[in-house]
Amino acid sequence: MRLIPNALRTRMVVSVLLVLAIFLSAAGIGQERAFRAAALSAEQDKLRGLVFALLGATEPAPRGGVVIADFDLPDSRLTQPESGLAAWLLNRDGNIVWRSPSALQAPPEVRVGDVGEFRFREGEQHFITSYHVRWLGVDAEAQHYRLVVEASKQPFNQQLRAYRRQLLGWLVAAATGLLITLVGTLSWLIMPVRRMERELRAVERGDATEIGGRYPDELQPLAGALNAMVQSERNQQARYRNALGDLAHSLKTPLAVLDGMLREGSDDPQKMREQVDRMRQITDHQLARASHAGRRTLAEAITLTPLIDKITNSLSKVYRDKDPAIDRSIDPALRVRADEGDLYELFGNLLDNAYKWCKKKVLLTVEREGKALLIVIEDDGPGFPDNAEALLRRGSRADEQIPGQGIGLASVNDLVGLYEGTITIDQSRGLGGARLAVRLHA
16 A cells, blocks of 8 residues: 655655645644733633722721722622622631622632732633732721632633634635635646657657757756757667668678588588688677767766776786887866767777887876867877778778778767767877877767
């Protein structure tokens, strides 16, 4: 059972709902507590004001002490039984000196406090406020009294429930509006991804050749990488078709020779072995061409210095009789996104060609030129012949290679084409021999 949704849009909507639920719940709880605290403070102030109003209506009793006239009460509820508001005046011993007509029950428990001290507490069904005073009568003897007011919580609870209902309505409306806005915003944000998906489907069906159009900066590299992958796949298929065509064409001649020998009844094993070896060389060459990986945007970057070290060390052993000197100009940290096998073949062919035809010196320069990689190889040999450009044209067969300077250039040209690059054949100004400049998008 899949617990996490797979669709990106569903994930974003679920995330938005979760965030909204947490945020609005916290906001609702905070608003409800703030309102309750404000309402409780208002209730406390109201009861305190009632206490002062009752003290204002207090007057000395004819027989000593104090009394509050029932007709002078500040709130009409104090005269109505079971109205939810009651008041008592107690002496220091807790005896009732006066009670309001609404106070049919015994007064709540209130401890003796200091003179001038207000006390407020919230019970399950009532709010209780007490105030402690000292009354100086006509006999100059001070008396300690407690004025206790008890108010029902029903109006307070009703007010709180009404506010909760109103708050819930506002929160639901806000959540709905925010959800609609966020879903619309997310849909707008995900539109480029959906458009890229549609274009990729069109490429898969063959209705389009690449992913086009403008995309946000975050998606533009992805579109470029996908286009590079699509182009790499097409190039690979083209290489397979070309390799099969070249292989079939190249095998015609040795097969015709073998067929003629069989028809003539020739039993010369040396000639037959020559044709078989030739067919094997042609097959190996064409398979190597078909196996080139080509440009891959998402390929792992390869550090060039160790790779070139291996190639030059091997060539130094092959050409130890000549013992050529090679000068290199390359950043040791330079990395290239290309297939390692392609790089070995490219540098191997270029350097082998330079080592073969140089007299004593080879110069290798590798550097970045914008987004391209520039490879320049120069030697102090005789240079290229006049028809060297012909070696770069596609169509040179393994059995049609021109001997001499330029061996392997057809294979190098194929590789450079896979990386959307160019080859320039020139004369070296510094060394006087051949100069090859290769630009690769890698």
